Structure formats: C-alpha cells, structure tokens
Amino acid sequence: MKIITLNDNDLDQNTYIINLDDRIIIIDPGLNFKRINKYIYNQNPDIIFLSHGHYDHIASINCFDKSKIYAHIKEKQLLSDPNRNLSAYFQNPLNIDGINFLKGKIINFDNKIKIFHTPGHTEGSIVIIIKDNIFSGDTLFLDTIGRTDLPTGNQNKLCESLRIFSEFNKNSIVYPGHGKFFTLGHAFKSNNFLCKSQIFKPIL
Numbered sequence: 001m002k003i004i005t006l007n008d009n010d011l012d013q014n015t016y017i018i019n020l021d022d023r024i025i026i027i028d029p030g031l032n033f034k035r036i037n038k039y040i041y042n043q044n045p046d047i048i049f050l051s052h053g054h055y056d057h058i059a060s061i062n063c064f065d066k067s068k069i070y071a072h073i074k075e076k077q078l079l080s081d082p083n084r085n086l087s088a089y090f091q092n093p094l095n096i097d098g099i100n101f102l103k104g105k106i107i108n109f110d111n112k113i114k115i116f117h118t119p120g121h122t123e124g125s126i127v128i129i130i131k132d133n134i135f136s137g138d139t140l141f142l143d144t145i146g147r148t149d150l151p152t153g154n155q156n157k158l159c160e161s162l163r164i165f166s167e168f169n170k171n172s173i174v175y176p177g178h179g180k181f182f183t184l185g186h187a188f189k190s191n192n193f194l195c196k197s198q199i200f201k202p203i204l
C-alpha cells in the first residue's frame with residue numbers, strides 16, 4: 001500500500017492518493033485537479049471518499065466519475081447547498097448528482113476499508129481506516145480538532161466522536177485533512193481534546 005499526500009499551499013488542504021492492491025483510492029479531491037491527475041497518470045480512480053463536504057476537500061469532484069465517489073448520507077444536505085459547503089464563495093458550483101451515500105455508524109466498506117461516522121466538524125464527517133492508516137479529515141489533528149463554527153458544526157458531537165480513536169492501535173498513522181501526519185499515540189500525548197474525550201468513555 002502506497003500513500004501520496006498532495007498538499008494545497010493556499011488552504012493547506014491534504015488530498016491523499018492511495019494505491020491499494022492496484023486500486024487507486026483518492027481521499028478528499030481538493031483544489032488542485034491538475035496535480036491529482038498527474039499523480040494518477042490520467043487514470044480513473046477506483047474509489048473516491050469525501051471525509052466531509054467543505055469546498056476545500058471536494059473542489060475537484062466535477063472532474064471525476066460521480067459513481068466512484070462516496071460520502072456519508074448525513075452530509076448530503078450540506079453537499080447539496082453551495083452556501084453550506086462554501087463553494088458559493090469560490091464561484092465554482094459543484095454537482096453532486098450521482099455520488100454514493102453511505103449509511104450507518106460503522107461501515108465495513110470492504111475487508112480492507114472501514115468507515116466511521118464522526119459528526120461534529122460537520123454532521124456527516126467520516127473517518128476512513130485503511131489497514132492501520134487513519135484518514136481523519138477535519139475531525140482530528142495532532143494538537144487540536146476541527147472547527148465547529150461552520151454550518152452543521154457541533155463541538156459536543158465532535159468530542160463524543162473522538163471516543164472512537166481509543167479503539168485503534170496507538171501505532172496507527174493519522175493522516176489529517178490539513179497539516180502533517182502523526183501517530184495516534186503521539187496525539188494521545190499532545191491533544192487535550194482527545195485525552196479528555198477518553199475520560200467519559202463508558203466502561204464496557
């Protein structure tokens with residue numbers, strides 16, 4: 001499995017291009033379609049996941065086959081509304097017709113890819129797990145969490161969603177929507193939100 005990170009300089013957004021068993025997976029096709037296309041040698045990706053519906057993470061979706069794109073059903077409203085997904089500010093109306101919506105809290109996409117619904121940054125935010133790699137979107141960063149002042153954001157829900165990270169191997173690598181990657185164990189030492197969320201974890 002190979003992971004390439006394409007960082008957009010303007011908004012510091014990360015697009016991830018993953019080669020898994022000869023499948024090309026893209027997570028968050030952001031602003032720079034030309035660079036993405038160059039890295040995939042103009043091939044059609046097999047799967048595209050949207051960690052959430054904010055413009056900087058979805059700006060290139062019109063350039064891809066919509067039947068390959070997946071987002072959470074709880075993000076459908078935000079994705080459909082240019083004011084809520086912020087594309088109205090960038091004069092680039094996006095069309096989500098034909099994309100696929102996933103349902104449920106924990107989704108076994110296939111035997112190597114698992115999706116967790118993690119509302120908070122937006123109502124339909126997801127975290128994507130591929131082997132021991134965690135693609136956290138704007139839910140978790142090394143020292144902090146995603147902002148919750150934009151449409152459908154909710155800090156209480158986000159803190160609640162952070163509980164899922166206790167389920168994962170601390171050696172897992174976290175690939176966030178912005179900024180550099182880090183190990184989950186490192187975040188447990190440096191991220192106060194993550195540490196606090198575990199205090200309220202129910203005893204199983």
Ligand SMILES: [Zn+2]
Nearest residue numbers: 052054121138
């Ligand atoms: Zn965002």
